[in-house]
Amino acid sequence: xxxxxxxxxxxxxxxxxxxxxxxxxxxxxxxxxxxxxxxxxxxxxxxxxxxxxxxxxxxxxxxxxxxxxxxxxxxxxxxxxxxxxxxxxxxxxxxxxxxxxxxxxxxxxxxxxxxxxxxxxxxxxxxxxxxxxxxxxxxxxxxxxxxxxxxxxxxxxxxxxxxxxxxxxxxxxxxxxxxxxxxxxxxxxxxxxxxxxxxxxxxxxxxxxxxxxxxxxxxxxxxxxxxxxxxxxxxxxxxxxxxxxxxxxxxxxxxxxxxxxxxxxxxxxxxxxxxxxxxxxxxxxxxxxxxxxxxxxxxxxxxxxxxxxxxxxxxx
Amino acid sequence: xxxxxxxxxxxxxxxxxxxxxxxxxxxxxxxxxxxxxxxxxxxxxxxxxxxxxxxxxxxxxxxxxxxxxxxxxxxxxxxxxxxxxxxxxxxxxxxxxxxxxxxxxxxxxxxxxxxxxxxxxxxxxxxxxxxxxxxxxxxxxxxxxxxxxxxxxxxxxxxxxxxxxxxxxxxxxxxxxxxxxxxxxxxxxxxxxxxxxxxxxxxxxxxxxxxxxxxxxxxxxxxxxxxxxxxxxxxxxxxxxxxxxxxxxxxxxxxxxxxxxxxxxxxxxxxxxxxxxxxxxxxxxxxxxxxxxxxxxxxxxxxxxxxxxxxxxxxxxxxxxxxxxxxxxxxxxxxxxxxxxxxxxxxxxx
Numbered sequence: 001x002x003x004x005x006x007x008x009x010x011x012x013x014x015x016x017x018x019x020x021x022x023x024x025x026x027x028x029x030x031x032x033x034x035x036x037x038x039x040x041x042x043x044x045x046x047x048x049x050x051x052x053x054x055x056x057x058x059x060x061x062x063x064x065x066x067x068x069x070x071x072x073x074x075x076x077x078x079x080x081x082x083x084x085x086x087x088x089x090x091x092x093x094x095x096x097x098x099x100x101x102x103x104x105x106x107x108x109x110x111x112x113x114x115x116x117x118x119x120x121x122x123x124x125x126x127x128x129x130x131x132x133x134x135x136x137x138x139x140x141x142x143x144x145x146x147x148x149x150x151x152x153x154x155x156x157x158x159x160x161x162x163x164x165x166x167x168x169x170x171x172x173x174x175x176x177x178x179x180x181x182x183x184x185x186x187x188x189x190x191x192x193x194x195x196x197x198x199x200x201x202x203x204x205x206x207x208x209x210x211x212x213x214x215x216x217x218x219x220x221x222x223x224x225x226x227x228x229x230x231x232x233x234x235x236x237x238x239x240x241x242x243x244x245x246x247x248x249x250x251x252x253x254x255x256x257x258x259x260x261x262x263x264x265x266x267x268x269x270x271x272x273x274x275x276x277x278x279x280x281x282x283x284x285x286x287x288x289x290x291x292x293x294x295x296x297x298x299x300x301x302x303x304x305x306x307x308x309x310x311x312x313x314x315x316x
Numbered sequence: 317x318x319x320x321x322x323x324x325x326x327x328x329x330x331x332x333x334x335x336x337x338x339x340x341x342x343x344x345x346x347x348x349x350x351x352x353x354x355x356x357x358x359x360x361x362x363x364x365x366x367x368x369x370x371x372x373x374x375x376x377x378x379x380x381x382x383x384x385x386x387x388x389x390x391x392x393x394x395x396x397x398x399x400x401x402x403x404x405x406x407x408x409x410x411x412x413x414x415x416x417x418x419x420x421x422x423x424x425x426x427x428x429x430x431x432x433x434x435x436x437x438x439x440x441x442x443x444x445x446x447x448x449x450x451x452x453x454x455x456x457x458x459x460x461x462x463x464x465x466x467x468x469x470x471x472x473x474x475x476x477x478x479x480x481x482x483x484x485x486x487x488x489x490x491x492x493x494x495x496x497x498x499x500x501x502x503x504x505x506x507x508x509x510x511x512x513x514x515x516x517x518x519x520x521x522x523x524x525x526x527x528x529x530x531x532x533x534x535x536x537x538x539x540x541x542x543x544x545x546x547x548x549x550x551x552x553x554x555x556x557x558x559x560x561x562x563x564x565x566x567x568x569x570x571x572x573x574x575x576x577x578x579x580x581x582x583x584x585x586x587x588x589x590x591x592x593x594x595x596x597x598x599x600x601x602x603x604x605x606x607x608x609x610x611x612x613x614x615x616x617x618x619x620x621x622x623x624x625x626x627x628x629x630x631x632x633x634x635x636x637x638x639x640x641x642x643x644x645x646x647x648x649x650x651x652x653x654x655x656x657x658x659x660x661x662x663x664x665x666x
Contacts, residue, residue, distance in 0.1 A: 030648040032458060037648040038555040058647055062557065115348065119366065123457045137454065205347060207370070207379065209560035209591075211646050227596045235577060236588050237380040267646030269561045270369065271348050 004052040004102060007168045008074055011100050012047045015072050021098050022069040025060050026050045033125035033134065034110035038063060053127050057107035057150055059263040061217040065091040072098040074168070076107075078152075078261035080161035081294025082217040085257050087163075088300060091220060101164030103172040106146075106153030107262075108132065111271055113148050117141065152262035152275060155180045162295055184280050199244060205270040206243045208236065212274045215267035218254045225249060251277035256285040256303045259294045288313070320504040321511055323484040331358040333501045334409050338446070341375060342411040343368055352410065363412045363450055363480065371567030371640060372417050373424070375410060376441045377589075379564075383437075384585040388578065398585060405440050409497060412450040416459075416636040418473030419466045420567035421447075423636070426629050427570050446493045449474040453518050455526050458639030460652055463529045465632045468522040481514050529652055532633060534659040535622055543623055544615070548657045553614040555647040560591035562641035562649075563617065568634045571597070592616050618654050 012024040028039040029051040036055045040063070041047055052074070060073050061082035075083060080101060086092045113122070113134065123136045132143040155178050160171045187195060210226075213219045226234045226246050234249075235242035258278045265275050285291055289302035322330060334340050335358065342361035344353040349369035355361050384398035421442065428438035452459070452468035461467050471477050475494030478485045486507055489498050498504070507515075535543070563569040573590040576583055590597055593614075598607040607613050625634035635651065642650050 031650040031653060032642060032648065035648040040551070040554045063554075111348070119364075121366070121456055136457075207560070207564050209564050210594075211557070211559035211561050214557035214559040215646055227594070229596060229599065232575075236573070236575060237577070237586060239380070267557070267559065267561075269565060269644040269646070 004168050005050065008050045008052055008100060009047050011166065011168070012041055012050055012072065013044055015098060016041070016044050016047070020070070021072040024050070024072040024074075025063050026074040026100075027052060027056045027058075027060075030055065033122040034108070034113065052102070054106070054108040054132070054145060055110070057153075057262060057266045058215060059217050059261040061086060062215065062263065064097075064217070065220045067092060067096065070096050070098070072100055074100045074102055075161050075164065076102050076104040076261075077156065077158040077160055077162070078104075078259045079217075080163050081158060081259040082261060084163055084294040084297050085218065085259070085301070087297060089257075097165075099161065099164040099166075101161030101167045103160045103167060103169050104153075104156075105159065105172055106149040106156065107266075108143075108145060108148045109150045110266075113143055116143075150262045150266065152260045152265070156260075158259075158292075158295065163297060181279065181283050183276065184283050187276065187280070200240050202276060203240065203243050203247055203272060206238065206247070206272060207270060208238060208243060208246065209269060211267040211269060212264035212272075213250055215263040216254065217261075217263070218257050219250070225253075247274065247277055251281055254278055255281035256289070256291060256301045257293050258282055319486050319488050319507045319512070320498070321481075321484055321486050321507045322504050326503050327485055328358040329503055330501045331355075331361055331411065334411070334497065337500055338407050338409040338497070339404070340409050340411055341372075352413075361411060363478075365412070366454075366456060367414055367417075367638065367640075369640070369644070370565055371420065371638065372410065372413055373420065373567050373570070375445070376421065376438055377424070377428075377570060377572070378587075379589050381437070381587045382584050383574070383587050386583045386585070388581040388583055390581075401584070403437065405444050408441075408445045409448060410445055411448045412478070413447055413474075414452055414638070415449050415468060415470040415472070415474060415477070416452075416461045416466055416638045417567050418447050418449050419470060420473070420636045420638075422473045423568050423625075423631065423634050424570050426631060446475045446497045447473065448476040448478060448487075448494070448497065451477060451479045451519070451522070453480060453522055455522055456639055456643070458642040459526060459637055460529045460639060461637035462523055462526040463652075463655075464532060464635055464637045466636050468526065469519045479515050479518060481511050481518065484511070486511060486515055530655045531659055532622075532655060534661065535633075535655070536626055538623075538658075540623055540627065543658055544619065546658075549611055549615045552618070552649065552654055552657065553611045556593075556610060556614050556649055557647060558593045558595070558610055558613060559646065560589075560593055561644055561646060563591040563593055564589060565640040565644055567636060567638060567640075568621070573597075592620070614649075618651065618658070621651075622655060622658060 008026055015021045024041040026039055027036040028049040030036040034055050038058055038060060059079050059082055061079045064086055087094055120139055121136050122134045125132055125134045130145050132145055134141050157175055157178055159174055190198060234245050260282060265273060268274060285302060291302045340355050341352045342355050343350040343365040344360050345362050350365040351368050351370060352372045352375055382401040385401050386398050387395050389395055428435040455468050471490050475491045476498060477488045489495050571590045571592060573588050575586050575588060577586055595605060599605045621634040626632060
């Protein structure tokens with residue numbers, strides 16, 4: 001990870017001083033353990049703030065739509081797939097972008113480490129290859145990085161950027177034989193009543209802060225359906241009907257576009273596994289159209305195109 | 317009234333005595349975090365907690381509150397007339413609230429309880445609620461209460477302050493309400509010298525662990541427009557995704573929206589938490605939005621807490637340093653860093 005930090009800084013310095021780009025989007029080191037801050041570098045003297053470690057789970061493709069400058073962006077496998085989606089949806093132009101591809105071994109799950117600390121507060125965290133050393137008042141714990149990967153990273157099959165201008169390191173081995181959907185199948189196997197209860201319990205803590213939506217690179221609509229006010233479409237209370245409407249509709253809006261980057265789940269302040277919704281639709285799109293979002297820059301998303309050869313078994 | 321003491325073993329009896337006379341709200345572990353909830357059994361109260369994920373402001377200013385209800389039945393002479401929705405104002409004790417969160421209610425009072433306007437529900441809930449606080453022996457790494465004029469043992473917003481001294485709790489009774497509540501409980505002893513010394517030691521170590529993390533005073537002296545137009549906002553706002561996490565978790569963010577919801581021929585008028593982070597917050601009926609840009613919204617939140625509020629009320633910052641926004645901001649925007657930038661004497665690049 002330290003090598004990436006050095007390479008990002010080197011590339012940013014080079015690109016800015018050669019005037020290849022106007023700005024660089026990366027991360028700077030966070031002020032609290034397991035957190036880093038998305039950061040826009042505008043000049044060479046800010047370059048040394050750029051930083052990389054296993055806490056860069058926020059998807060930087062989220063910061064690209066509507067940019068008018070020439071921008072370099074650090075992109076993990078998932079971020080690069082979201083860049084592809086942006087390109088397909090005309091949210092940014094390829095010639096504006098300089099993609100610093102970051103072959104990725106996965107980001108770590110803050111929430112699971114916190115849970116295993118059982119109330120002890122981490123004050124420092126230092127990463128050392130395969131281990132994360134965490135310390136606080138009167139304790140020191142070592143976490144195995146691989147064991148504490150974000151759940152989306154643990155089942156990721158696109159760790160290497162699919163589009164880039166230069167790579168920050170050698171490509172990493174892709175994970176083989178991954179079963180991406182055991183949890184979705186469990187939900188599918190439930191009875192209708194069980195499933196309804198499951199969804200209601202899943203979203204019960206939701207406070208309608210929209211962190212999941214706003215952390216998502218796909219949610220760039222000028223006005224989200226929940227924010228329509230003339231007339232209003234969706235109630236704004238924390239009544240389960242309103243809240244489920246928001247989560248279900250959001251999931252449908254990202255069907256065939258979601259790259260399972262996990263930003264939504266990472267951003268949620270109350271720990272809701274919002275990917276349970278999006279993964280179901282990812283699975284459907286894969287089964288119905290054989291399509292994975294953001295992998296092929298020249299293939300339009302299945303829900304905004306028509307092909308006579310689509311399997312379409314749902315049309316009887 | 318001098319301080320009193322009760323052993324840990326006997327404390328559940330005190331909670332039981334309170335529950336016999338009051339609705340008792342206490343920190344309860346629900347899922348992965350604590351929240352204030354009405355307890356039905358003494359053992360539900362978990363005073364070993366660090367702090368609740370959401371601030372306890374919802375006890376006085378609920379996320380979604382039915383204010384009025386009305387009928388839309390044709391020919392009903394009462395149709396369209398707003399009637400106050402029934403609410404429970406019976407006496408209530410909030411047990412184990414942190415001093416910072418209690419102090420926050422005082423900062424919020426300037427909005428809900430003024431000489432010109434009294435928000436009836438906020439005011440009545442404040443009147444009928446007794447706050448039994450619990451001092452913070454071990455503040456979090458994200459806490460900064462002592463840098464904003466409150467502290468881990470601050471009594472300012474409380475009726476009673478409990479201190480966990482290991483084998484038991486000491487209680488400092490601070491107001492008449494506190495006296496009344498403690499008056500109905502029994503089993504207390506006087507505080508021994510050892511316990512008293514231990515309590516002082518805990519206070520000192522808690523306060524020392526927090527230190528003074530920044531100097532807020534220069535912001536008060538600074539010209540408002542100089543801060544408003546400062547160049548650093550551009551850097552502060554970049555990462556922000558404009559979600560409502562900071563405002564919804566914050567104990568001093570009080571803004572709300574009012575909506576009518578109709579179901580068949582019945583309607584409710586509801587008051588809902590709103591957030592200055594949302595574009596809709598300032599969206600005019602005309603279609604114009606005076607804060608259409610993210611920078612404007614991010615700046616508003618910090619300026620309101622750290623400049624407009626102090627200038628208007630001369631009451632310090634509208635922030636008690638609970639650190640929730642620091643801990644849970646998905647993109648690590650840290651208000652402590654923002655205060656440092658706002659209070660720095662020169663904002664120009666070197």
